[in-house]
Amino acid sequence: MKVRQLTLQNFRGVRTGTVSLDQQSLLVGANSVGKSTVCEALDLVLGPDRMLRRPVVDEFDFYGARYQETQGGLPEIRLQAVLTDLSPEAQRRFGPHLRRWNDGSQSFVDTAPGAIEQSEAGQWALPVVFLGRFDPEEDDFVGGTFFAHPQAVPDDLTAASTELGAGLMPFKRDDKRLCGFLYLRPNRTGSRALTFQRGSLLDTIVRLEAQAEGAPLWEKVLSDVAAVAVAAEGSGFVKIQSEVENRVGKFLALATEADPVDTRVSELTREHLREVLRLFIATRPGSHGVPFNRLSTGSLNLLVFALLTYIAELKGEESVIFAMEEPEIALPPHAQRRLVDHVVRTMGQVIVTSHSPYVIERFTPEQIVVLDRSTAGAMSSAGITLxxxxxxxxxxxxxxxxxxxxxxxxxxxxxxxxxxxxxxxxxxxxxxxxxxxxxxxxxxxxxxxxxxxxxxxxxxxxxxxxxxxxxxxxxxxxxxxxxxxxxxxxxxxxxxxxxxxxxxxxxxxxxxxxxxxxxxxxxxxxxxxxxxxxxxxxxxxxxxxxxxxxxxxxxxxxxxxxxxxxxxxxxxxxxxxxxxxxxxxxxxxxxxxRVTPPAPPSDEATQEPDDHGSDPSGS
Known part of the structure; x- marks a missing residue:
């Protein structure tokens, strides 16, 4: 499975735009042209854990930070991805939501003239869409991902719904997991991604390993931690615990069994373990292990990458869509080349943004996607043809x-x-x-x-x-x-x-x-x-x-x-x-x-955006 086309409307600095992608795609362009915006859009559409973030979107995710009601409607972020090269499992699972796609024209076959005669032409593709907007009643932002096809058409007896994604079926977390989207952001990794909190990389690994092994990993950890005797014989906690028991027993009826007062590591729930568990890493030339967040920036980036490759292997590498943003940060040239060569060789689809010649030289001209964006917020993409x-x-x-x-x-x-x-x-x-x-x-x-x-x-x-x-x-x-x-x-x-x-x-x-x-x-x-x-x-x-x-x-x-x-x-x-x-x-x-060339005429640049998020593909 791979992302063949991404359409953006009203998202960050992009008023409207379409980006075409291939199996290996290197996104290049000037600073602030929208490379990270493309990756963030893919994460909103396909990231299985992205919806756990609250709020899902905020004021500055809307183009021009305009999210309040205008002209009787609420501005809506619309991000649509077209997925092609579907596995047999994906075709069976998503069958009612598939449409025929023509790779040459970059469009759905059923929107072209003579669509009935071409009903068997092209390949099956899955269009999915993320929608986000502001909810005035809740004073909060809402967002969700949906199958973009089919879309229910209200009849004369049924009023059109104003709910987010009305007429569309939800594209759920389990559906996203089948797509295998992984996102590496070295410059924005933060510490949470390497903890065991919900939605983190390690949490994903634990879940996948538990599925593969058929064993309850968390239960085993909980029982092991419960067996740890903090107030064991010879510990100074024994006296403290005994004195607490004597004094509390005068005012509170304690249980009659031995050790009614005990000292434990935590409440021993999954949530507490997620908060306190940490990876310790010992790197050369030293030998002492330290918490992962004490590592250098470059080491942290490589650690994140290593965990992503672990997840990719558990998912089945060829089914993974791997987005990687500026892998060169804090890495020497040889590490940049090694990292890029590894993902290109092993992942199903690779989408990379970079400003490093050591990364760019690993891609052929046909794999390079040059992004541009007009002052009116119209994004365009073009390949390099010799x-x-x-x-x-x-x-x-x-x-x-x-x-x-x-x-x-x-x-x-x-x-x-x-x-x-x-x-x-x-x-x-x-x-x-x-x-x-x-x-x-x-x-x-x-x-x-x-x-x-x-x-x-x-x-x-x-x-x-x-x-x-x-x-x-x-x-x-x-x-x-x-x-x-x-x-x-x-x-x-x-x-x-x-x-x-x-x-x-x-x-x-x-x-x-x-x-x-x-x-x-x-x-x-x-x-x-x-x-x-x-x-x-x-x-x-x-x-x-x-x-x-x-x-x-x-x-x-x-x-x-x-x-x-x-x-x-x-x-x-x-x-x-x-x-x-x-x-x-x-x-x-x-x-x-110093002379700015005249901007070419663009229909996209002059059209008013559809605040209600009409589907440009005709879904």
């Missing part, structure tokens, strides 16, 4: 760079490692220049510009169509190639937002021509003491002509590509000392990013 003629091998060879570009607002494509190292340092100099004309300049890191090394000048245009297809502003720059670009390559440059060919045959030639000689001298004197300085080119000595300094700079830069060019730029103190061609290109990028 342009015609773009070889997948080229994507694989640059996977780490692509992972960073996926997270970026814009991409600057350059021809080599030296240029890739130069532009961030040029931006450093512009950023700290006190010149009033640069007071509004925004560093490319803060502007969200990722620098992409294409490998050579003729490869730069190849990436323009890809980044344009990803919805990124793409900027390209390279030096003059030895021969003119072929017509097909030249045509691709039209996909760059800004594109420039510098009038030099190499970056070293540009630097020595445009960086002042005084800066080059500072650079040569500063790097001369470095252990990696190329001794074979000699060192600058005495009074040298400008031409001698330039020759020396070229020789050093060609011997030590990349890092040394960045050191030359770092020796610049302001914009006047920077290479003008490169600095001006960055300033053009800065100006371009």
């Amino acid at each position: 342009p015609d003629g773009f070889r997948p091998k080229r994507y694989t060879a640059n996977q780490r760079q692509f992972a960073e570009a996926v997270l970026a607002r814009a991409v600057l494509v350059v021809e080599g490692a030296t240029e890739a190292a130069l532009f961030p340092v040029i931006s450093d100099v512009l950023d700290r220049d006190p010149d009033p004309s640069l007071k509004d300049y925004l560093h490319i890191d803060l502007a969200g510009v990722s620098v992409f090394d294409a490998g050579n000048d003729v490869s730069v245009p190849l990436f323009a169509p890809l980044f344009k297809a990803m919805g990124k502003r793409a900027y390209g720059m390279h030096d003059t190639p030895t021969s003119p670009l072929q017509a097909d390559l030249a045509a691709k440059t039209g996909d760059f937002t800004l594109y420039e060919v510098i009038d030099y045959s190499g970056i070293e030639a540009l630097l020595v021509a445009e960086v002042p000689v005084a800066v080059q001298k500072r650079f040569l004197h500063s790097v001369a003491a470095r252990p990696d300085y190329p001794a074979e080119v000699g060192r600058l000595t005495g009074e040298c002509t400008d031409e001698a300094v330039r020759k020396q700079t070229v020789a050093v830069l060609k011997k030590r590509k990349g890092d040394y060019a960045a050191l030359l730029i770092a020796a610049c103190r302001n914009r006047a000392e920077l290479p003008a061609s490169l600095a001006e290109f960055l300033l053009r990028i800065d100006r371009d990013l």
